[in-house]
Amino acid sequence: KQEVTQIPAALSVPEGENLVLNCSFTDSAIYNLQWFRQDPGKGLTSLLLIQSSQREQTSGRLNASLDKSSGRSTLYIAASQPGDSATYLCAADNNNDMRFGAGTRLTVKP
Amino acid sequence: DVKVTQSSRYLVKRTGEKVFLECVQDMDHENMFWYRQDPGLGLRLIYFSYDVKMKEKGDIPEGYSVSREKKERFSLILESASTNQTSMYLCASSLYSGGGWNTGELFFGEGSRLTVL
Numbered sequence: 220k221q222e223v224t225q226i227p228a229a230l231s232v233p234e235g236e237n238l239v240l241n242c243s244f245t246d247s248a249i250y251n252l253q254w255f256r257q258d259p260g261k262g263l264t265s266l267l268l269i270q271s272s273q274r275e276q277t278s279g280r281l282n283a284s285l286d287k288s289s290g291r292s293t294l295y296i297a298a299s300q301p302g303d304s305a306t307y308l309c310a311a312d313n314n315n316d317m318r319f320g321a322g323t324r325l326t327v328k329p
Numbered sequence: 330d331v332k333v334t335q336s337s338r339y340l341v342k343r344t345g346e347k348v349f350l351e352c353v354q355d356m357d358h359e360n361m362f363w364y365r366q367d368p369g370l371g372l373r374l375i376y377f378s379y380d381v382k383m384k385e386k387g388d389i390p391e392g393y394s395v396s397r398e399k400k401e402r403f404s405l406i407l408e409s410a411s412t413n414q415t416s417m418y419l420c421a422s423s424l425y426s427g428g429g430w431n432t433g434e435l436f437f438g439e440g441s442r443l444t445v446l
Contacts, residue, residue, distance in 0.1 A: 262437035263421075268434045
C-alpha cells in the first residue's frame with residue numbers, strides 16, 4: 220500500500236524567500252502525482268499535476284518536480300508571499316488508489 | 330472554470346439523524362469521490378463512483394452510503410449519524426482518462442463541516 224510522507228509538517232519563512240516542500244512516496248509505480256493547496260476550513264485547490272512520464276511542471280512561481288526512481292517530488296515556490304500561507308498536500312495516484320500526504324503548513328511572514 | 334459545489338458548508342445534526350451531503354460538478358466528469366478529513370488522519374476515501382449508478386467502497390465506507398443517479402451529482406448519506414462522524418467532508422471529481430480507471434486531476438469542493446451532537 221502506498222505511503223506518502225511530507226516533511227516538514229510546518230515551515231515558517233520570511234517574505235521573498237524561495238522555498239522547497241518535500242513529498243516522498245514508497246511505491247514508485249505511480250500514474251501521476253498532484254500538489255494541492257488548502258486554506259483553513261476550505262477544500263483543496265489543485266496546483267500542479269505531474270504525469271508519470273514527466274519530470275516537472277511549472278505554473279507561475281510554482282515548479283513541481285518528480286523523481287519516480289527515488290520516490291520523491293518537490294514543490295518549489297519562488298519569491299514567497301504572505302498570500303502563499305496555506306497547507307500544501309501532495310497525492311500519489313497508483314491507478315485506482317490515490318494516497319495523500321499529511322501536508323506541510325506554510326507560513327510566510329511579511 | 331471548473332466547479333464542484335457542495336450544498337452545505339456547515340451542518341449540525343443529532344445522533345441518529347439521517348444526513349444527506351450533496352455534491353454537484355459542472356465539468357462533465359465521470360469520476361466522483363467523497364473523502365473525510367480529520368486532524369492527524371489526513372484525507373480518507375469513503376466512496377467513489379466512476380459512472381452513473383456505479384459505486385465503489387473506499388477505505389472507510391462503514392456507516393455511509395452513496396447515490397449517483399445523474400452524472401453531475403454524487404450524494405453521501407449517513408443513515409444514522411454518530412458522533413464519530415463529526416468531520417470535514419470533501420467531494421471531488423476528475424475526468425476519466427481511459428486505459429483503465431485512474432484518479433486523474435482532482436477538483437475539490439469547498440467542503441462540508443458536519444457536527445453530530
